[in-house]
Amino acid sequence: MYKVLVTDGISQTGLECLVNHPNYIVERQPTLPVEELIKIIGEYDALIVRSQTKVTEELLQAADRLKVIARAGVGVDNIDISAATRKGIIVINAPGANTIAATEHTLAMMLSLARKIPQAHQKTSGGEWDRNSFKGVELYKKTLGVIGMGKIGTEVAKRAKSFGMNILGFDPYLTEERAKKLGIKKASLDLIAAESDFITIHTPLTNNTRGIINDEFLSKTKKGVRFVNCARGGIIDEKALVRAINTGHVAGAALDVFEKEPVTDPELLQNPNIIVTPHLGASTVEAQEKVAEEVSKEIIEIFEKQSIQNAVNMPQMSGETQAKLQPYLLLADQIGQLAIQLLKKQAPGKIEINYYGDLVDEDTELLTRTLLRGILSYHLSDSVNLINVLHLLKEQGVPYNVQKNATNKGFANYMELAVSQGEDTARIGATVLNGYGARIVKINQYRIDVKPEKYLLYIKHQDVPGMIGKVGSLLGNFYINIGTMQVGRTEVGGEAIMVLTLDKELGTDVIRELTLIDGLEEAQFLEISNVDSFHAGPAEKQKVETV
Numbered sequence: 202m203y204k205v206l207v208t209d210g211i212s213q214t215g216l217e218c219l220v221n222h223p224n225y226i227v228e229r230q231p232t233l234p235v236e237e238l239i240k241i242i243g244e245y246d247a248l249i250v251r252s253q254t255k256v257t258e259e260l261l262q263a264a265d266r267l268k269v270i271a272r273a274g275v276g277v278d279n280i281d282i283s284a285a286t287r288k289g290i291i292v293i294n295a296p297g298a299n300t301i302a303a304t305e306h307t308l309a310m311m312l313s314l315a316r317k318i319p320q321a322h323q324k325t326s327g328g329e330w331d332r333n334s335f336k337g338v339e340l341y342k343k344t345l346g347v348i349g350m351g352k353i354g355t356e357v358a359k360r361a362k363s364f365g366m367n368i369l370g371f372d373p374y375l376t377e378e379r380a381k382k383l384g385i386k387k388a389s390l391d392l393i394a395a396e397s398d399f400i401t402i403h404t405p406l407t408n409n410t411r412g413i414i415n416d417e418f419l420s421k422t423k424k425g426v427r428f429v430n431c432a433r434g435g436i437i438d439e440k441a442l443v444r445a446i447n448t449g450h451v452a453g454a455a456l457d458v459f460e461k462e463p464v465t466d467p468e469l470l471q472n473p474n475i476i477v478t479p480h481l482g483a484s485t486v487e488a489q490e491k492v493a494e495e496v497s498k499e500i501i502e503i504f505e506k507q508s509i510q511n512a513v514n515m516p517q518m519s520g521e522t523q524a525k526l527q528p529y530l531l532l533a534d535q536i537g538q539l540a541i542q543l544l545k546k547q548a549p550g551k552i553e554i555n556y557y558g559d560l561v562d563e564d565t566e567l568l569t570r571t572l573l574r575g576i577l578s579y580h581l582s583d584s585v586n587l588i589n590v591l592h593l594l595k596e597q598g599v600p601y602n603v604q605k606n607a608t609n610k611g612f613a614n615y616m617e618l619a620v621s622q623g624e625d626t627a628r629i630g631a632t633v634l635n636g637y638g639a640r641i642v643k644i645n646q647y648r649i650d651v652k653p654e655k656y657l658l659y660i661k662h663q664d665v666p667g668m669i670g671k672v673g674s675l676l677g678n679f680y681i682n683i684g685t686m687q688v689g690r691t692e693v694g695g696e697a698i699m700v701l702t703l704d705k706e707l708g709t710d711v712i713r714e715l716t717l718i719d720g721l722e723e724a725q726f727l728e729i730s731n732v733d734s735f736h737a738g739p740a741e742k743q744k745v746e747t748v
């Protein structure tokens with residue numbers, strides 16, 4: 202059974218698939234301060250939060266069982282992603298599930314700001330009939346600057362166009378072509394400042410976006426400009442905004458998000474030209490059901506099928522790329538495990554990865570992480586996963602180098618891994634043969650053809666007559682059945698290797714006897730831990746094997 206802790210106001214309907222699943226115990230808590238959460242987090246395998254719960258490094262240190270942090274929403278700035286990554290905890294979110302809610306809230310805020318609806322409501326409901334104080338402005342024919350043309354920015358732009366607004370969009374990823382298709386103008390920040398009557402923010406809060414709306418930016422804006430922020434507090438420097446509103450340069454602002462939440466600053470709350478909502482952008486029935494359902498389903502996928510789709514701390518790739526890489530992932534993990542064993546189980550000092558043929562055109566980040574996890578798992582077992590593997594390598598000071606080479610090495614696809622420590626290097630080459638599946642085709646300098654299996658025996662010997670027979674009969678004497686046997690050599694009569702697949706484990710007694718055979722230089726029992734359990738799932742699922 203997996204225990205899931207749900208904090209913040211998460212939709213019960215959206216959680217139903219988890220609650221009704223026999224393998225999960227779902228427990229709800231209100232939003233708790235970190236000190237309280239620390240006391241209980243150690244019991245849970247997964248945590249579901251919105252923006253209020255602060256998932257700090259201190260909290261994560263106490264999270265001994267935690268595998269998944271699910272953000273039922275988009276922004277993950279309340280989660281210490283690098284601390285989670287170091288601990289190998291997957292962080293997922295629900296991108297897109299609240300796009301429409303945040304878009305509609307932005308438009309509601311912009312209209313409310315233009316027509317002073319909150320102020321008018323307050324006075325009218327207080328019994329006054331004041332028709333003079335609330336003359337607004339129209340959106341029609343005004344210019345709207347959209348900073349951040351991602352999912353929400355794009356939807357806001359589309360809707361604002363229907364009000365007859367001219368749209369300027371700024372986003373490093375906005376191309377001329379997409380801008381043209383949307384019927385908007387691709388602009389610089391300076392152009393947005395110079396020409397906009399309304400400016401709306403839709404970027405995440407990052408070191409690059411913190412304070413982009415500051416005194417300097419405000420000084421370049423048109424007098425009478427109005428701001429809407431339904432993205433994140435801190436992107437607009439609140440003090441600078443208040444100054445510009447108080448001088449009359451900025452006509453007003455509609456804020457849903459704040460540098461500090463809950464907001465208490467009277468300069469914001471009591472300013473007649475600032476309207477505020479308490480971070481309500483995603484608060485619709487529909488969005489809340491959708492975000493909770495999306496993360497609940499993904500938690501089940503992660504625990505039941507070891508597959509993930511929306512991890513924030515894993516490389517993102519298209520479904521098509523994931524499907525293409527699927528057959529190589531198992532093989533990558535296996536050759537990682539074999540290479541470290543062939544290095545006589547020494548810790549790796551240096552790792553070289555080479556991709557050839559068809560693999561050159563793919564995004565191989567996931568494959569690389571899988572290879573590296575295979576290598577490190579020998580010494581670190583379950584504490585290494587696809588999330589923390591790069592961090593662990595860095596922490597241990599092990600450099601790795603990835604190269605792609607368009608030549609095909611005789612196979613349509615081919616990957617070669619070299620793990621070194623001092624003078625020793627173990628090298629393994631592998632391919633996936635169309636219609637035949639995975640094959641190890643090279644060990645060190647020797648060409649072979651071995652289908653990876655759980656138990657393998659690797660032997661280095663003199664290329665002299667009778668070796669195969671001697672090894673075969675010795676294993677027979679110990680009742681060890683041989684599945685397949687492959688021999689590789691570089692020259693007749695020189696050194697050669699034998700790789701056998703076996704039906705069961707070999708004890709050290711057998712290895713000792715083997716090494717007594719005349720001309721046999723080295724015998725090593727190798728074991729691959731995931732031959733049975735690590736199946737490359739059906740390609741059409743287009744998901745990534747993980748954890």
Ligand SMILES: NC(=O)C1=CN([C@@H]2O[C@H](COP(=O)(O)OP(=O)(O)OC[C@H]3O[C@@H](n4cnc5c(N)ncnc54)[C@H](O)[C@@H]3O)[C@@H](O)[C@H]2O)C=CC1
Nearest residue numbers: 275276303349350351352353372403404405431432482483
């Ligand atoms: N108020 C609320 O309740 C809600 C707030 N949000 C917030 O809205 C924001 C946008 O969300 P989505 O559109 O879903 O995200 P998204 O990831 O689809 O879009 C973000 C865009 O910002 C752009 N960007 C990043 N740095 C930039 C910079 N320096 N200048 C210009 N553009 C930059 C990115 O290229 C990307 O296109 C996020 O901060 C999210 O947390 C989202 C949902 C609800």
Ligand SMILES: O=C(O)C(=O)COP(=O)(O)O
Nearest residue numbers: 251252253274275276483
């Ligand atoms: O999804 C986001 O980024 C949001 O800001 C929504 O936050 P919330 O889930 O309403 O606390």
